[in-house]
Amino acid sequence: MMELIYLLVLFQTTHSVKHSLTYFLTSSSGLQNFPRFVAVSKVDGVPVGYCDSSKKTAEPRQDWVQKLKEEEPEHVQWHIQNCLDAIHDFQRDLDQFRQHFNHTEGVHVLQELSVCEWDSDTDEIIGYQQLGYDGEDILSVDTKTVKWKFTEKAAFFKQKRDKDKARLIFNTNFLTHYCPQWLKQYIVYGRRYLLRKDRPSVSLLQKTPSSAVSCHATGFYPDRALMFWSKDGEEIHEGVEHGEILPNHDGTFQMTVDLNVSSAEDWRRYHCVFQFVGAEDRIITELDQAAIRTNRVSSSVSHALIAIGVVLIFLVFPVFLAVITVCVLRRRRRRNG
The missing domain is CATH 3.30.500.10 (MHC class I-like antigen recognition-like)
Structure with missing residues (x-):
């Protein structure tokens, strides 16, 4: 009682x-x-x-x-x-x-x-x-x-x-x-x-430059939460796709909301907003291209890898050529001997 x-x-x-x-x-x-x-x-x-x-x-x-x-x-x-x-x-x-x-x-x-x-x-x-x-x-x-x-x-x-x-x-x-x-x-x-409240970690994800930008929140509890995209401080619905709230193995939850945005627009006008239902505080994440995590290789990184490859070729090829030359000379000596 x-x-x-x-x-x-x-x-x-x-x-x-x-x-x-x-x-x-x-x-x-x-x-x-x-x-x-x-x-x-x-x-x-x-x-x-x-x-x-x-x-x-x-x-x-x-x-x-x-x-x-x-x-x-x-x-x-x-x-x-x-x-x-x-x-x-x-x-x-x-x-x-x-x-x-x-x-x-x-x-x-x-x-x-x-x-x-x-x-x-x-x-x-x-x-x-x-x-x-x-x-x-x-x-x-x-x-x-x-x-x-x-x-x-x-x-x-x-x-x-x-x-x-x-x-x-x-x-x-x-x-x-x-x-x-x-x-x-x-x-x-x-x-x-x-009755606890675990705040999530929020990340911006994108597969390719032409695909939607995903705002991913994970590690939050309880599951009574909402997440949306805003532009100039106002919630938007066009070009936005909401994912389901899914459980994590540790008892917390995760969710994703996608945004299709043109590369010509000012991305800084967009923000991802996470909020627990009934709570006033929000987690606001600015759509910053530099903060987006992706599995693609950027052009600068690609150029750097190509340059490293060229340098390695020029460094390794002479050594490789010298080894072949030594092997050939040894075979000739054996035949002549």
Whole structure:
């Protein structure tokens, strides 16, 4: 209770931030050397728990989750039990889909995505759940009306799920009650990690003189960030292409935004701007041709390499010629001797 009170005090002094707890559940068939069921949980994109059909237990993925496990063991016990239940339920549902579509061979996958989001400022909770088979949406849960929503492909599945009212109520309660409660607990225990802000290193990249200039930011956390190009202090959209925010191996993130700019323009009028959502400070990088990193060789460097090559030829060739001359003379002496 004291930690939840601390949480409320903590967020009164910070910007409004939306946090999320996500569960990825996957059941598969036809894969070699891979568990038939895998469950992964993430808080704000950071892995916090793992379970599969081989180990049949819930494992923490962060040190602060281990502390939560020690202080509140019932939290982990709930996840262990639900992992065991999900292994059986998902395999049964996957077999039904395979049988219905006559998928007796090959790789087939049944996946469930469950997400709850919490706005620390408004205390608003949003929860949603989706089920997919072989990459196509099958059904979702409407937490407001407490109903299943089916796609045309899952029409055969509708009758079975409509009868399972207990499962619908459980999923709805999970998304609107248990999931947000655990999300707040995770943020309390992992606040030093989850609430930190790591500023990125920003670089300007270009493949060829005619290609777009890429502004690349990497090493930032959290992933709630935006980046854009500006001209004369105003954000521009024409000639700009935004890339996705991608994870790095160390838990940070990276992103890229490209700009197509004419060589005839004054490049100093352009700037790349990085900013965390909700923050006022920005990282502004001027479009300076001298600062652009590239894998191409400049003309000055090419001329220098050519000059060095010529010098080496003139230095090495006489030595090479002398060696050949000595060899020829020795052969002649042997023949004459």
